[in-house]
Amino acid sequence: MKERKKLTARSQEEKDKLIKRLNIIEGQVKGIKQMILDDRYCDDILTQMLAINKALESLENIILENHLNSCIKTKIEKGNTDEVSKEIMDLFKKLR
Helix, strand or coil: CCCCCCCCCCHHHHHHHHHHHHHHHHHHHHHHHHHHHCCCHHHHHHHHHHHHHHHHHHHHHHHHHHHHHHHHHHHHCCCCCHHHHHHHHHHHEEEE
């Protein structure tokens, strides 16, 4: 049996904010590509990579917070506490 994909409704404002952050990250990745082509110093590239990692971590935190305040909250309100506990534990295992 094929598993049904879960969906999360997001406001247009929320989508715009997430896409804006992703566009910035995409630009940073393209910048690293160009730095490599330009034979830039390794330390400069690594510094830029650190900035990308921090940007991804920040985006991850925003999505996680939204997930906890919307999807998880709804499941708790519906009384699905066992399902919620498992989902949260599985999620934190993935994020480690």
